[in-house]
Amino acid sequence: MNFRFSVPSTVLFGSGVSQTVGEEAKKLGMKKALVVIDPGLKAAGIADKIESALSRESVAYVVFDRVEPNPSDSIVEQGAILARKEKVDGVIGVGGGSAMDVGKAINVLLTNPSPINQYDGLGLLQNPPGPMIAIPTTAGTGSEVTEFCVITDTKRIKKMVIGPNTGATLALVDPDLTVGLPPAVTAATGLDALTHAIEAYVSVAASIPSDILALEAVRIISRNIKEATNNGVNLEAREAMILGSMIAGYAFNNAVLGLAHSMAHPLSAHCGIPHGVANAICLPYVLEYNIPAATKKIADIALAMGAAPGGTDEEVAQRGVRIVRDMCAELKIPRLSECGVSEELFQRLSEDALNEVSTLFNPRKPTLAEILELYKKAY
Numbered sequence: 374m375n376f377r378f379s380v381p382s383t384v385l386f387g388s389g390v391s392q393t394v395g396e397e398a399k400k401l402g403m404k405k406a407l408v409v410i411d412p413g414l415k416a417a418g419i420a421d422k423i424e425s426a427l428s429r430e431s432v433a434y435v436v437f438d439r440v441e442p443n444p445s446d447s448i449v450e451q452g453a454i455l456a457r458k459e460k461v462d463g464v465i466g467v468g469g470g471s472a473m474d475v476g477k478a479i480n481v482l483l484t485n486p487s488p489i490n491q492y493d494g495l496g497l498l499q500n501p502p503g504p505m506i507a508i509p510t511t512a513g514t515g516s517e518v519t520e521f522c523v524i525t526d527t528k529r530i531k532k533m534v535i536g537p538n539t540g541a542t543l544a545l546v547d548p549d550l551t552v553g554l555p556p557a558v559t560a561a562t563g564l565d566a567l568t569h570a571i572e573a574y575v576s577v578a579a580s581i582p583s584d585i586l587a588l589e590a591v592r593i594i595s596r597n598i599k600e601a602t603n604n605g606v607n608l609e610a611r612e613a614m615i616l617g618s619m620i621a622g623y624a625f626n627n628a629v630l631g632l633a634h635s636m637a638h639p640l641s642a643h644c645g646i647p648h649g650v651a652n653a654i655c656l657p658y659v660l661e662y663n664i665p666a667a668t669k670k671i672a673d674i675a676l677a678m679g680a681a682p683g684g685t686d687e688e689v690a691q692r693g694v695r696i697v698r699d700m701c702a703e704l705k706i707p708r709l710s711e712c713g714v715s716e717e718l719f720q721r722l723s724e725d726a727l728n729e730v731s732t733l734f735n736p737r738k739p740t741l742a743e744i745l746e747l748y749k750k751a752y
């Protein structure tokens with residue numbers, strides 16, 4: 374048996390931990406921090422909470438609040454210009470995957486020359502970055518504990534800066550911050566986390582530690598996603614979701630992802646579909662497609678989601694596909710045809726999906742024609 378298993382970030386988990394950001398920033402040696410956040414989070418009052426926690430501990434800060442969904446390289450470069458000008462010595466990324474990833478990318482550019490695009494790939498940084506704190510406000514990407522940083526380039530391709538120095542130094546995982554997350558975002562980001570867990574579990578790079586975490590994440594997320602979506606003030610469900618999303622992050626940080634993510638990235642890059650929605654649209658079809666190559670593992674996933682046991686592994690796995698399909702319908706995930714995507718784009722989307730890194734880790738090796746067929750099924 375051979376594997377590498379890495380957990381880049383130290384984690385402080387629990388209700389209220391985001392309020393320790395001032396103390397923790399000081400412990401990491403930050404005298405002046407760049408707070409990276411998006412406009413939605415400012416409006417939700419989350420920026421104020423983080424800013425007052427920093428002020429209480431006299432940590433100086435500047436705010437960069439121009440993060441957009443599926444963030445582009447040009448936003449990262451704008452943030453880096455501000456960070457250099459203000460001579461910050463640390464970055465605090467607060468938000469969903471978009472803000473945390475922009476925070477990670479800006480942090481990379483504080484110790485490495487621009488542009489960020491040259492670091493697309495594994496381990497290409499010249500210098501290790503300084504301290505970075507990640508504070509998730511969605512229960513979805515797991516970016517707070519991963520070494521991945523996903524940025525969309527000007528050619529509308531999602532690029533991934535990956536490596537031992539790209540993760541946050543510290544993650545403050547506070548379920549309270551997710552209470553105000555609207556139902557549709559809760560559902561989509563939760564299904565992103567479920568996709569991480571499922572794809573890590575069936576990945577060709579899966580290992581025993583990643584399997585343990587991935588399957589437990591499947592269990593936790595599938596039991597709590599509907600309650601968190603329909604009754605967002607239920608703190609127990611919120612806590613479970615952010616825990617599930619974090620441990621799915623540990624799993625895919627090591628096992629990587631699969632074809633659902635490969636197909637979702639071009640949908641976000643070309644059509645602006647939110648990451649979680651794009652994954653949820655593709656997941657049931659990719660899961661079904663993968664059954665011949667990962668029958669037993671998909672049966673395990675089905676059982677973890679509460680499928681009835683009995684019959685062959687293939688029958689149990691098919692029950693799992695139905696559970697995922699029903700879950701997406703109940704959580705009001707649209708079909709691809711309802712997202713304004715033109716069928717004429719399918720060829721380009723399929724070509725991009727085939728070239729995504731995650732495709733290498735999918736248990737069944739797809740052809741271009743098969744990917745095209747999967748987009749058609751999801752339409």
Ligand SMILES: NC(=O)c1ccc[n+]([C@@H]2O[C@H](COP(=O)([O-])OP(=O)(O)OC[C@H]3O[C@@H](n4cnc5c(N)ncnc54)[C@H](O)[C@@H]3O)[C@@H](O)[C@H]2O)c1
Pocket residue numbers: 411412413414417441442443444468469470471472474510511513514515516519520521522523550551552553554555558562565648649
């Ligand atoms: N680095 C990684 O490991 C990793 C993994 C998966 C996905 N990603 C990337 O992360 C991005 C997607 O991140 P996301 O799905 O978390 O969405 P997001 O960060 O784009 O946020 C979605 C929306 O939710 C709002 N929001 C977030 N938290 C809120 C809260 N608590 N209350 C109210 N509104 C809130 C934001 O303002 C935004 O409008 C994509 O670019 C994706 O490629 C990164």
Ligand SMILES: [Zn+2]
Pocket residue numbers: 514565566568569634648652
């Ligand atoms: Zn994802």
